[in-house]
Amino acid sequence: MxxxxxxxxxxxxxxxxxxxxxxxxxxxxxxxxxxxxxxxxxxxxxxxxxxxxxxxxxxxxxxxxxxxxxxxxxxxxxxxxxxxxxxxxxxxxxxxxxxxxxxxxxxxxxxxxxxxxxxxxxxxxxxxxxxxxxxxxxxxxxxxxxxxxxxxxxxxxxxxxxxxxxxxxxxxxxxxxxxxxxxxxxxxxxxxxxxxxxxxxxxxxxxxxxxxxxxxxxxxLNRSTYRGRWREMVERSAITLKLLTYAPTGAMVAAPTTSLPEQIGGERNWDYRYTWVRDASLAVSSLLAMGFTDEAIAFAQWLRERHLRGDGRLKIMYRVDGSSDLLEESFTHWSGYRGSVPVRIGNSASDQLQLDVYGELLDAVYQADRRGAEVGQEGWKALAGLLDWLAENWDQPEEGIWETREGKADFTYGRLMSWVAFDRGIRLATANGRPCALDSWRHERDRVYEQIWEHGWNPLKQAFVQRYGSDSLDASLLRMADVGFITPSDPCWRATLTGIEKDLVTDSLVYRYDPRVSPDGLRGNEGTFSLCTFGYVTALARAGYLEKARLTFEKMLTYANHVGLYAEEIGPTGEQLGNFPQAFTHLALIDAALTLDSAIGDGAHREAEPPLTARYR
Structure with a gap:
């Protein structure tokens, strides 16, 4: 049978x-x-x-x-x-x-x-x-x-x-x-x-x-510079990211599948066979950290074309050929994975405003520039144009990184990555002597910074929160110290880590957020989000909690399938849920392994330069 x-x-x-x-x-x-x-x-x-x-x-x-x-x-x-x-x-x-x-x-x-x-x-x-x-x-x-x-x-x-x-x-x-x-x-x-x-x-x-x-x-694979403790898993993740790359354009899909559910029998079934600017930028940064530069150059050229053919802003996702027709439709003739319907093709989230994509993009370009993949004149003009648009548009409600369908809000993570976009743009301009509206960028960077501290920090919750005026936590904010917004030793950051552990962590696995506290416009629940669990490892390691970070990482490795692949989420019984394999998860595994290796020491892995956070201490 x-x-x-x-x-x-x-x-x-x-x-x-x-x-x-x-x-x-x-x-x-x-x-x-x-x-x-x-x-x-x-x-x-x-x-x-x-x-x-x-x-x-x-x-x-x-x-x-x-x-x-x-x-x-x-x-x-x-x-x-x-x-x-x-x-x-x-x-x-x-x-x-x-x-x-x-x-x-x-x-x-x-x-x-x-x-x-x-x-x-x-x-x-x-x-x-x-x-x-x-x-x-x-x-x-x-x-x-x-x-x-x-x-x-x-x-x-x-x-x-x-x-x-x-x-x-x-x-x-x-x-x-x-x-x-x-x-x-x-x-x-x-x-x-x-x-x-x-x-x-x-x-x-x-x-x-x-x-x-x-x-x-x-x-x-021989181009990889990684020689750390978890070489087999890291290299398998790198190969997986490469497999998700569309060679003719350099774009990378979030996953090769559609409609694999985040909850068995639920409606959280999405088409991930497209290029999210966020996911691809983070994946390119992870590959760069392992010594792979060609992928970053190809992706940067693809993004430049999107800007030249756009209206000054970036869409959050495209097809691999750069087109943006992602009309979402549901099938009635398919029963879905284990009865999970609807089965969808296309993705209507493509029209959402998600401000964080500018930060992930600029950070990837900055990392590439540091490793010798310098930005050319046309590429710089495109980046400067994006930052000029962001300078006029960052201070507004948006749908956020998790593409909720509840409506727009002032998400702290979107503001955080807007700060990253300005910060990296300023660094690129000053290091390479590039023309730009530098004073404007600095002014907006500082405005974002002050606003996050004023509205994103909740003194009663003693944590940075998901959206302004709320007391709900969000695992996306685990990146705050990683991108250099706050030092890993800052009491406010350690308190935020404690709050995330209390509200979103279960046996080392991390939920994105609690939909009971932060409604997302969808019925049902979901599993723990594997990107966030690996991000938790990175945050713990940055903050000096090495034993907890290493244990969390090793436990997370046991959830890989028999050939080292991960879907998007892990369900209550340990099963893989969501589209598979997921670029988000594998890039986060690479980042966590490199961060842990560097923190543990013994010469297992050394970056060419100290991480950004080291210069904020």
């Missing part, structure tokens, strides 16, 4: 333009093509009829294990039966084209390791989120699935002299078959997303692509 895969039962593969999720039972049950934000081809994760590709042993019972080929994004699922052991090796070769490519190749190598084993193969595509029918044509060399607007070709991987695909039959547009292997034999198939006639592919050809893919990921 088939059981729906859990969110955490997956590994991620991709080619830097799109990605796929592969479950521990050998099923690809999420794949969009040709881009992250394109309609799905396989989407069983959201509905039993959403389409899938499954490879698993015919003989039962069997057990399976899944892991990444070391230092790569090549995923291996091993199956053990009484008669033999086999494995499915899934990967996509990274595509570094200057423009989007229509064709994407997803390869599934099937190998028998010991004894003999027979695998069943089901290929059941469902185009356009299961809304568009297709025709299926089977040949001796594979199969063509054609929906008219898009197509998927299955090319058989085999050796000369092999018989045609064994036991193939077609049911409702899906192809079903099997392949029997002896120890040492390799077969499989390759999907190609731009159609074309099926062709037979030699095993040696696929093995060459495998070797090239392994070499790509290891060459990229």
């Amino acid at each position: 088939d059981h729906p895969s859990l969110i955490a039962d997956h590994g991620l593969i991709g080619d830097l333009q799109t990605a796929a999720l592969v479950s521990t039972d050998g099923t690809i049950d999420w794949f969009c093509s040709p881009r992250f934000d394109s309609p799905s081809v396989f989407a069983k994760l959201l509905d039993p009829g959403g389409g899938h590709c499954r490879v698993r042993p015919v003989q039962e019972p069997y057990t399976s294990r899944q892991f990444y080929f070391p230092g790569t994004a090549v995923l291996i699922t091993r199956f053990m039966t009484k008669l033999g052991t086999g494995e499915v090796i899934d990967f996509m070769r990274p595509v570094h084209a200057p423009h989007a490519t229509p064709g994407h190749r997803l390869i599934r190598m099937i190998r028998c390791v010991r004894g003999h084993i027979e695998f069943s193969v089901d290929v059941v595509p469902r185009f356009d989120y299961g809304r568009r029918p297709h025709t299926t044509t089977v040949t001796d060399d594979g199969a063509l699935f054609d929906s008219g607007l898009s197509a998927l070709t299955l090319h058989a991987v085999r050796e000369p002299g092999d018989a045609q695909l064994a036991h193939i039959h077609v049911i409702e547009g899906g192809v079903y078959g099997s392949v029997a292997l002896e120890a040492g034999q390799v077969r499989g198939f390759m999907f190609e997303s731009d159609g074309g006639e099926p062709r037979s592919i030699r095993v040696t050809e696929i093995e060459k692509v495998f070797e090239d893919t392994v070499r790509y990921w290891r060459d990229w």
Whole structure:
């Protein structure tokens, strides 16, 4: 009997333009093509009829294990039966084209390791989120699935002299078959997303692509400067962030999935297959701290284009190609992950005002500049234009970092990051002698600073609070010391940490906020937010609470799935919730590990310069 895969039962593969999720039972049950934000081809994760590709042993019972080929994004699922052991090796070769490519190749190598084993193969595509029918044509060399607007070709991987695909039959547009292997034999198939006639592919050809893919990921990872205590987890997080990058533009999606719920059966189901300026800026900063500069340069160029084509301000999110049409709609024909509806595509939060994005962007640019990726003339003009807009517009209500649908408010975090934007802009201008409205920026920076202390600090609560005039706490403010607004040893900061621990922390896991105290316009609750938990680690380490920080970090590592990936949240029973894998979580893991390594010392990790907070002490 088939059981729906859990969110955490997956590994991620991709080619830097799109990605796929592969479950521990050998099923690809999420794949969009040709881009992250394109309609799905396989989407069983959201509905039993959403389409899938499954490879698993015919003989039962069997057990399976899944892991990444070391230092790569090549995923291996091993199956053990009484008669033999086999494995499915899934990967996509990274595509570094200057423009989007229509064709994407997803390869599934099937190998028998010991004894003999027979695998069943089901290929059941469902185009356009299961809304568009297709025709299926089977040949001796594979199969063509054609929906008219898009197509998927299955090319058989085999050796000369092999018989045609064994036991193939077609049911409702899906192809079903099997392949029997002896120890040492390799077969499989390759999907190609731009159609074309099926062709037979030699095993040696696929093995060459495998070797090239392994070499790509290891060459990229060798650029990392991280040599700290948690190298395996940090490098896995870096690879995950890279997998979420759209190479033709340098944009990074928040996650490759949509509508994986923050509460099982709830309505907090969102489409994250887009580029949030905030998330991508923070991710770029994390990669920069590990020595990866190319990603920062590419993202900066993409952002410059958004400014040149905009109205002076930034939208909070875009599609990976830079367009901003993210009309939100809900499906009625899909049942959702474990009955969690609605299933949404698009995201209406794209029209919200969120002031913090300017701070995350300017801080990322500042960090890049410190590490040698200097801002060019056109880039500087774009940044200066953004800060001039912010100088006129920061002092107004907004929707805030968490994209609540309760209405606008004076969020302290939005003001905090406005201060960061001005501060980093001033530093860039003075260090590099760039023309700008420096006096205006300084004036606005100081106004924001004074306003936060006057209205963001609640003397009765003895903490900085979520929004002006409230007594509710918010985990986003864990970044206050990290960005240099307040010293980690300041009594007000330590009191805020104490308040957050009291109101939002449960067994080291951190909630974003308490919706009972701070209504967000949505029904139900959510899990603890993994970004915030790792941010709590960073804040504790900065404040000198190293034992608590390290214990919290080590406990958080136990919530990773079997291949080191995290969704957005963790539910009451420890299950992964929300879209998966989540860039926010993995960038925060990197930051926490680097901060802890630096604080603990022993030469585990040293930044090129001391962190900003060190200069405020």
